Amino acid sequence: MSLRITVVGGGIIGLTTACTILKDYSSYPQLQLVIISERFSPDTTADVSAGYWEPYGLETIDERTLRWAGYTYDVFMSEFFSTKAARAGIMKVPAYTLYGYNGQNKGKNTLKPTFSTLVRHFRMLDECEMSIFDHLKPTSGFVMSTIAVEVRCYLHEVRRFLGQDPRVKFIHKRISSFQELTDQTDLIVNCTGLGARQLANDHTVRPARGQIIRVQAPWIKAVYNFDTDEGEGYIIPQMNCVVLGGTFQLNDWNTATVKSDTKKILRMCSKCLPALEQIHHGKVQVGLRPYRDDGVRLEHEKTSDGMDIVHCYGHSGSGVTLSWGCARDVVEIIKTLVPIVESEQSKSETGMPLHEQLWRLVEYKNTNHLRSKV
Numbered sequence: 001m002s003l004r005i006t007v008v009g010g011g012i013i014g015l016t017t018a019c020t021i022l023k024d025y026s027s028y029p030q031l032q033l034v035i036i037s038e039r040f041s042p043d044t045t046a047d048v049s050a051g052y053w054e055p056y057g058l059e060t061i062d063e064r065t066l067r068w069a070g071y072t073y074d075v076f077m078s079e080f081f082s083t084k085a086a087r088a089g090i091m092k093v094p095a096y097t098l099y100g101y102n103g104q105n106k107g108k109n110t111l112k113p114t115f116s117t118l119v120r121h122f123r124m125l126d127e128c129e130m131s132i133f134d135h136l137k138p139t140s141g142f143v144m145s146t147i148a149v150e151v152r153c154y155l156h157e158v159r160r161f162l163g164q165d166p167r168v169k170f171i172h173k174r175i176s177s178f179q180e181l182t183d184q185t186d187l188i189v190n191c192t193g194l195g196a197r198q199l200a201n202d203h204t205v206r207p208a209r210g211q212i213i214r215v216q217a218p219w220i221k222a223v224y225n226f227d228t229d230e231g232e233g234y235i236i237p238q239m240n241c242v243v244l245g246g247t248f249q250l251n252d253w254n255t256a257t258v259k260s261d262t263k264k265i266l267r268m269c270s271k272c273l274p275a276l277e278q279i280h281h282g283k284v285q286v287g288l289r290p291y292r293d294d295g296v297r298l299e300h301e302k303t304s305d306g307m308d309i310v311h312c313y314g315h316s317g318s319g320v321t322l323s324w325g326c327a328r329d330v331v332e333i334i335k336t337l338v339p340i341v342e343s344e345q346s347k348s349e350t351g352m353p354l355h356e357q358l359w360r361l362v363e364y365k366n367t368n369h370l371r372s373k374v
């Protein structure tokens with residue numbers, strides 16, 4: 001049985017979707033999985049991101065969003081406790097979120113966030129725990145165990161996994177319309193993020209500009225999200241740097257760095273961790289989050305000329321957080337269009353942990369890295 005699926009978009013959403021398709025359709029020897037993208041890592045939106053797990057930048061967090069987030073959390077957490085963690089850049093970190101500044105509460109956050117039941121080690125901070133943040137004078141806060149993914153490493157490894165399967169092909173190009181693909185594919189998965197504004201003619205998708213600074217601050221080993229008198233700041237450690245943020249500027253298409261934003265980020269983050277005042281060098285980066293007014297669009301469309309398109313875009317500031325969960329739902333939709341024979345599906349279940357079924361590390365033939373000096 002031949003099946004030609006084209007994923008348009010090679011960001012975190014496109015690649016996690018491609019892996020999930022490959023897993024669930026592994027019994028199709030004639031599967032052709034093509035990933036077409038104008039940009040691949042290290043030039044995608046998530047390469048700029050801090051790869052931090054927490055639903056953020058979405059208008060509402062509904063039951064669907066929580067399901068996607070919870071599944072993704074579980075995948076990342078099990079990857080952290082696997083041989084993948086080092087190469088794929090997956091860190092388990094404690095994350096502190098502090099609401100209110102200088103004793104002034106925004107009045108919204110004395111309740112637990114809706115995602116509190118999805119994560120491990122969640123607790124609201126008591127007065128004693130809050131007192132270490134007295135310099136910020138927050139009025140409430142919580143702590144949880146979560147994940148920060150170094151997305152550049154993660155996408156690199158995921159792409160290596162996909163690339164070693166002869167049924168998968170990568171094409172580096174921009175398309176102007178889905179009609180270009182009509183003769184080449186049975187089904188399209190649209191993972192184009194902000195590109196969906198033009199490709200799917202969806203003007204509810206717009207940029208939420210984010211500027212961050214990657215700095216060397218090796219003493220920081222936890223995440224801090226906090227309010228200041230100038231806005232919300234965050235400090236997120238990665239494998240080899242710390243991400244300081246940030247901005248969330250709706251409808252701003254500017255991909256150039258802005259000096260006043262850089263200064264503001266440094267000022268805000270130094271209010272939380274004053275040692276950051278001494279930081280004078282860093283890599284300033286900008287990305288455009290694919291914000292969508294009604295949240296993520298994840299649904300099937302049959303176009304007037306008979307094309308089957310499954311849309312999955314509009315993840316705003318949560319693309320990493322929702323990635324594997326959305327990918328799973330995309331494939332559930334594909335299964336309603338191209339059913340998998342049950343017995344064939346179970347043949348592909350190998351008893352491996354779920355994350356290993358989704359993608360596996362591909363060994364490097366050259367093991368010289370083992371000889372490098374310690």
Ligand SMILES: Cc1cc2nc3c(=O)[nH]c(=O)nc-3n(C[C@H](O)[C@H](O)[C@H](O)COP(=O)(O)OP(=O)(O)OC[C@H]3O[C@@H](n4cnc5c(N)ncnc54)[C@H](O)[C@@H]3O)c2cc1C
Pocket residue numbers: 008009010011012013014036037038039040044045046047048049050051052053054173174175176191192193194195196199209210211212246286287288289290313314315316317318319320321322
């Ligand atoms: C500063 C910043 C910090 C962030 N921090 C976090 C965080 O900590 N945690 C988190 O979960 N999320 C975070 N995000 C959000 C996250 O990065 C995005 O939600 C996510 O990257 C979106 O993934 P995507 O694959 O949909 O989009 P993209 O990465 O933009 O991928 C879309 C792909 O489609 C391709 N494409 C588009 N149009 C076309 C076309 N016409 N033809 C061919 N290809 C096309 C593009 O080239 C691109 O490769 C952050 C974002 C920013 C900017």
